[in-house]
Amino acid sequence: MSTAAAVKKPKISVPFDYSKYLRKGKLPHIWCPGCGHGIVLKSLLRAIEKSGLSKDDICMVSGIGCSSRTPGYVDFNTLHTLHGRALSYATGVKLAKPEMKVIVVTGDGDALAIGGNHFIHTCRRNIDMTILVYSNAIYGMTGGQFSPTTPSGSYSTTSRYGNIEPVFDCCELAKASGATFVARGTAYHVQELERIILESLKHKGTSVVEILDSCPVYYGRLNKMKSASQMMELIEKNGTVSVKQVDKLPPEKVQGKLLRGILHKEDRPEYCEEYQKLIDRVSGK
Amino acid sequence: MAEKKKLFMQGNEACAEGALYAGCRFYAGYPITPSTEIAEYLSRTLPRVGGKFIQMEDEIASISAIAGASLAGLKSMTATSGPGFSLKQEGLGYACMAEIPCVIVDVMRGGPSTGYPTGPSQSDVMQAKWGTHGDHPVIAVTPAYVQEILHETVRAFNLSEKYRTPVLILFDEIVGHMREPVMLPEEGELEVIDREKPTCPPEEYLPYDAGYEIPPLAAFGEGYRFHVTGLNHKDDGFPTNDPEMIQEGIKRIIRKIDNNKEDIWKNEEHYIDGAEVVVFAYGSTARSAKYAVRELRKKGVKAGLLRALTLWPFPDEALKDACQKARAVVVPELNLGQIVYEVERLVDCHVEGIYRVDGEPINPMQIMEAMEKYS
Numbered sequence: 001m002s003t004a005a006a007v008k009k010p011k012i013s014v015p016f017d018y019s020k021y022l023r024k025g026k027l028p029h030i031w032c033p034g035c036g037h038g039i040v041l042k043s044l045l046r047a048i049e050k051s052g053l054s055k056d057d058i059c060m061v062s063g064i065g066c067s068s069r070t071p072g073y074v075d076f077n078t079l080h081t082l083h084g085r086a087l088s089y090a091t092g093v094k095l096a097k098p099e100m101k102v103i104v105v106t107g108d109g110d111a112l113a114i115g116g117n118h119f120i121h122t123c124r125r126n127i128d129m130t131i132l133v134y135s136n137a138i139y140g141m142t143g144g145q146f147s148p149t150t151p152s153g154s155y156s157t158t159s160r161y162g163n164i165e166p167v168f169d170c171c172e173l174a175k176a177s178g179a180t181f182v183a184r185g186t187a188y189h190v191q192e193l194e195r196i197i198l199e200s201l202k203h204k205g206t207s208v209v210e211i212l213d214s215c216p217v218y219y220g221r222l223n224k225m226k227s228a229s230q231m232m233e234l235i236e237k238n239g240t241v242s243v244k245q246v247d248k249l250p251p252e253k254v255q256g257k258l259l260r261g262i263l264h265k266e267d268r269p270e271y272c273e274e275y276q277k278l279i280d281r282v283s284g285k
Numbered sequence: 286m287a288e289k290k291k292l293f294m295q296g297n298e299a300c301a302e303g304a305l306y307a308g309c310r311f312y313a314g315y316p317i318t319p320s321t322e323i324a325e326y327l328s329r330t331l332p333r334v335g336g337k338f339i340q341m342e343d344e345i346a347s348i349s350a351i352a353g354a355s356l357a358g359l360k361s362m363t364a365t366s367g368p369g370f371s372l373k374q375e376g377l378g379y380a381c382m383a384e385i386p387c388v389i390v391d392v393m394r395g396g397p398s399t400g401y402p403t404g405p406s407q408s409d410v411m412q413a414k415w416g417t418h419g420d421h422p423v424i425a426v427t428p429a430y431v432q433e434i435l436h437e438t439v440r441a442f443n444l445s446e447k448y449r450t451p452v453l454i455l456f457d458e459i460v461g462h463m464r465e466p467v468m469l470p471e472e473g474e475l476e477v478i479d480r481e482k483p484t485c486p487p488e489e490y491l492p493y494d495a496g497y498e499i500p501p502l503a504a505f506g507e508g509y510r511f512h513v514t515g516l517n518h519k520d521d522g523f524p525t526n527d528p529e530m531i532q533e534g535i536k537r538i539i540r541k542i543d544n545n546k547e548d549i550w551k552n553e554e555h556y557i558d559g560a561e562v563v564v565f566a567y568g569s570t571a572r573s574a575k576y577a578v579r580e581l582r583k584k585g586v587k588a589g590l591l592r593a594l595t596l597w598p599f600p601d602e603a604l605k606d607a608c609q610k611a612r613a614v615v616v617p618e619l620n621l622g623q624i625v626y627e628v629e630r631l632v633d634c635h636v637e638g639i640y641r642v643d644g645e646p647i648n649p650m651q652i653m654e655a656m657e658k659y660s
Contacts, residue, residue: 026523055510056506056507056508056510057506059357059505059506061353071512072512072514072523072524075510076510077505077506077509077510077511078510078511078512078513079353079356079505079512079513080512080513080514080515080516081349081352081353081379081515082349082375082376082379082515085345085346085349085376087346088341088345088346088347088349088350088353089349089350089352089353090353091313091339091341091346091349091350091353092311092313092349092350092351092352092353092354092355092356092357092361093353093354093356093357093505094353095311095337095339095350095354096311096337096353096354096355096357096358096359096361097357097358097504097505097506099506100357100505100506117342117343117346118342118346121341121342121346275332275337278332279332279335282332282333283332283333283334283335284333285333
């Protein structure tokens with residue numbers, strides 16, 4: 001064979017060394033085969049590498065659920081807390097040590113159901129932290145119950161006749177609550193996800209990244225998607241449209257789809273900085 | 286040396302002053318009667334000393350935030366009352382399990398449910414002991430006077446830092462809202478204990494090292510990069526399913542309190558030597574009991590008072606000693622009988638409870654009448 005491609009000088013890329021950030025003794029992880037959480041974690045670690053943050057300066061906080069097991073595997077200051085309360089613990093850590101980079105890893109049930117109140121108020125305060133919502137539209141850890149992001153009509157172990165509840169749009173909720181950086185990525189579009197997470201880490205204020213993820217074992221099995229790749233295809237082909245393309249596409253190709261990319265970004269006073277100003281104003285008085 | 290400051294202040298304000306004295310630099314809370322003045326006072330005073338006050342969206346968020354701040358190295362406190370105390374129970378268990386020093390104040394009001402927000406009560410004393418699920422250690426202090434609230438708040442922080450565990454301060458609406466003269470302690474006058482930090486290299490650090498009775502606690506962001514979870518964990522802080530490690534881990538957090546009861550207990554005795562009728566009381570009820578005992582002594586009745594300033598762990602030894610010659614023990618409580626069962630468990634003599642849940646205090650006459658029957 002002597003095609004042009006064959007004679008082209010091969011691109012040599014050094015594989016990214018994830019082990020620098022992993023607690024290797026704590027692996028293998030508990031995630032099921034086909035779960036997207038590992039893909040998301042890898043995007044996150046690449047973004048952290050590019051951000052230049054040091055491991056000592058990162059505090060990763062989580063609640064309860066499959067995604068919330070992430071902190072156990074990474075070599076940062078790590079805090080695995082109560083169901084729904086990760087943002088409150090994270091608020092305490094951040095206020096006590098504002099120089100730290102706080103990353104919250106949470107799921108759709110953890111952030112938007114049991115932790116919904118904390119989610120909206122954290123966004124409102126605009127306290128500096130990156131909140132990664134791994135949204136796989138199901139409660140995986142407890143065996144496949146519907147969550148606030150389970151699509152209407154979908155099946156779960158607690159919606160055997162189809163889910164009659166409407167969904168929360170995590171990004172709209174974050175934006176309306178006051179988050180100053182709101183984005184959506186997916187476990188399929190991994191390079192885009194890495195870029196989005198990197199931007200969220202650079203942002204000063206509350207950043208929310210909803211990450212559409214897949215749970216083939218529970219969501220897939222109950223909704224007639226036989227394999228993990230089938231679920232990825234759903235995310236790729238049917239589920240989302242990039243914000244960069246949305247204006248160029250005919251309305252019928254956009255309808256019913258979720259937007260991907262950075263959806264909202266604004267500058268607004270950050271909580272810890274405002275608190276420091278208050279201290280400077282009143283201290284010694 | 287600065288002149289000692291004498292102030293006329295409320296119990297809730299004294300609690301806030303005690304927290305500041307102890308070095309509390311983080312407070313998270315949610316408004317609730319009759320504890321709100323603690324939050325108000327600290328929202329004014331904390332930023333003046335470089336500390337942080339945050340009003341959270343609810344009581345659950347508040348106890349979670351103080352645990353987070355404590356892990357990042359700040360002495361932290363939250364305050365609440367009945368309904369809020371119920372909401373905090375899961376977070377309290379987390380702090381016990383993860384061994385996070387912090388102080389939780391419950392200014393008790395009438396319950397159950399919304400109950401009587403402006404009325405006093407002592408009906409959370411068993412919730413303080415058993416409210417969170419699972420076996421766990423509990424330290425609860427029960428001051429009865431405004432000055433004492435300040436001192437006991439400092440002691441609560443000290444116990445919390447020393448034993449790496451949450452400490453509860455229980456008082457009630459009466460003393461929380463009462464105003465009395467308070468002498469502010471001078472710097473250095475009261476002992477202030479800070480948690481022990483690790484001195485080993487970070488790679489050797491085990492946050493739950495069973496080789497220690499109370500393992501040293503590093504702060505996040507200082508190079509130790511450790512893991513904290515509410516799951517049963519090994520000495521390195523990571524989850525375990527090993528039956529032996531699970532059991533030993535739970536036993537250790539209970540043992541660290543049990544083995545140090547002598548240090549944690551604090552009682553006050555009045556005329557207890559040779560007392561034939563004893564009143565066992567705590568919190569504001571003990572004020573009436575003290576008056577009753579004094580009056581009975583004037584009448585020649587051999588009455589004595591044992592007052593617990595540490596209610597949990599329960600003062601077993603002091604109570605048994607106090608009742609050696611007693612025919613009866615009277616237990617006044619602003620509930621329908623909670624601590625009375627602890628007393629029954631420990632003494633051989635007759636036990637009589639005096640209860641009240643109508644939002645009024647137990648007055649000295651009630652206690653005197655009960656005690657006179659056994660004179």
